[in-house]
Amino acid sequence: MTSPTEPATKPDLDELLERAAVVSLPLTTRFRGITVREAVVFDAPLRATEFSPFVEYGDEEAAAWLRAAIDFGWSDQPESRRHSIRVNATVPAVPAADVVGVLARFPGCRTAKVKVAEPSQTRADDVERVAEVRRLLGPAGRIRVDANGGWNVDEAEHAIRELAPFDLEYVEQPCASVEELVELRRRIHWMDVPIAADESVRKAEDPLAVARAGAADVLVVKAQPLGGVARALGILEASGLPVVVSSALDTSVGLSMGARLAAAVPELEFDCGLGTAALLAADVTDDPLLPVDGEIPVRDVTLSPEMLERYAASPERTAWWRERITRTLPLL
Numbered sequence: 001m002t003s004p005t006e007p008a009t010k011p012d013l014d015e016l017l018e019r020a021a022v023v024s025l026p027l028t029t030r031f032r033g034i035t036v037r038e039a040v041v042f043d044a045p046l047r048a049t050e051f052s053p054f055v056e057y058g059d060e061e062a063a064a065w066l067r068a069a070i071d072f073g074w075s076d077q078p079e080s081r082r083h084s085i086r087v088n089a090t091v092p093a094v095p096a097a098d099v100v101g102v103l104a105r106f107p108g109c110r111t112a113k114v115k116v117a118e119p120s121q122t123r124a125d126d127v128e129r130v131a132e133v134r135r136l137l138g139p140a141g142r143i144r145v146d147a148n149g150g151w152n153v154d155e156a157e158h159a160i161r162e163l164a165p166f167d168l169e170y171v172e173q174p175c176a177s178v179e180e181l182v183e184l185r186r187r188i189h190w191m192d193v194p195i196a197a198d199e200s201v202r203k204a205e206d207p208l209a210v211a212r213a214g215a216a217d218v219l220v221v222k223a224q225p226l227g228g229v230a231r232a233l234g235i236l237e238a239s240g241l242p243v244v245v246s247s248a249l250d251t252s253v254g255l256s257m258g259a260r261l262a263a264a265v266p267e268l269e270f271d272c273g274l275g276t277a278a279l280l281a282a283d284v285t286d287d288p289l290l291p292v293d294g295e296i297p298v299r300d301v302t303l304s305p306e307m308l309e310r311y312a313a314s315p316e317r318t319a320w321w322r323e324r325i326t327r328t329l330p331l332l
């Protein structure tokens with residue numbers, strides 16, 4: 001007999017596939033080169049959960065994401081310390097003229113994260129975009145930029161010098177490697193612009209290496225790539241660094257996992273990158289975790305059968321995702 005408080009038994013492959021729905025959600029704005037977000041959501045026993053590693057990731061990397069999905073749907077979660085989470089607006093690498101429309105999707109957000117170093121664009125594009133965000137947010141707004149590892153150390157040094165007058169809260173993953181981050185941090189120390197690590201945490205074999213190397217002032221943590229809420233919490237506590245909990249452009253289900261992680265963090269001094277439901281033109285629920293007054297609530301999400309049907313992925317893509325789950329489950 002299982003008592004209601006006892007964690008549900010972990011699912012086998014048949015149960016996972018039976019509870020899975022594969023969706024293809026249109027985005028409002030092109031992001032990371034994509035215009036639709038594919039994801040698997042599961043109608044799991046404890047709450048709806050999500051598996052959505054990017055399609056280019058290999059099975060080894062996807063395994064942490066599947067571990068997270070199973071943990072969230074089939075296990076009790078760490079205690080929440082808060083009921084809502086302040087979120088940042090996420091501004092893709094759009095032309096400066098489009099910034100006003102993007103920010104309008106994030107009502108009440110005092111912080112904006114601006115994508116920079118997009119391969120097809122120039123430094124001048126980044127400066128114009130950040131200038132426009134500063135103009136719209138006013139002097140009290142907080143601006144962080146995210147280069148997704150797109151600069152070498154020299155490029156980063158020059159770009160940050162050019163962007164620093166707009167008053168940056170931090171620069172996220174300016175360079176790709178931990179060694180470059182260490183070197184950059186040494187070079188720009190005098191500018192007093194903190195460095196945050198994202199890919200160096202979520203794509204690293206050892207997510208704590210970046211903290212040990214002194215390569216970052218802030219860690220960006222995402223629940224899915226770190227294997228779930230409890231595991232991510234362990235990593236961020238071991239790092240001893242301040243954190244920003246962020247999404248991977250998840251559906252509202254994945255965002256509910258991120259919100260649970262943010263709610264469990266002992267000290268949360270930065271606004272979190274969990275407002276990204278605003279970048280989806282469709283979601284898997286009738287009650288999405290959209291930012292209101294600059295916050296999202298900490299709660300579970302109810303799947304909408306109509307939405308799952310309307311945004312169901314094609315038979316080919318559905319088969320691809322089901323095969324991906326089949327290959328990945330034995331790797332856990």
Ligand SMILES: O=C(O)CCC(=O)c1ccccc1C(=O)O
Binds near residue numbers: 089090198246249
């Ligand atoms: O942090 C945010 O504001 C939103 C999340 C985000 O930017 C993101 C979403 C998908 C993939 C990568 C990233 C990233 O932070 O680099």
Ligand SMILES: [Mg+2]
Binds near residue numbers: 146198199220
């Ligand atoms: Mg990032």
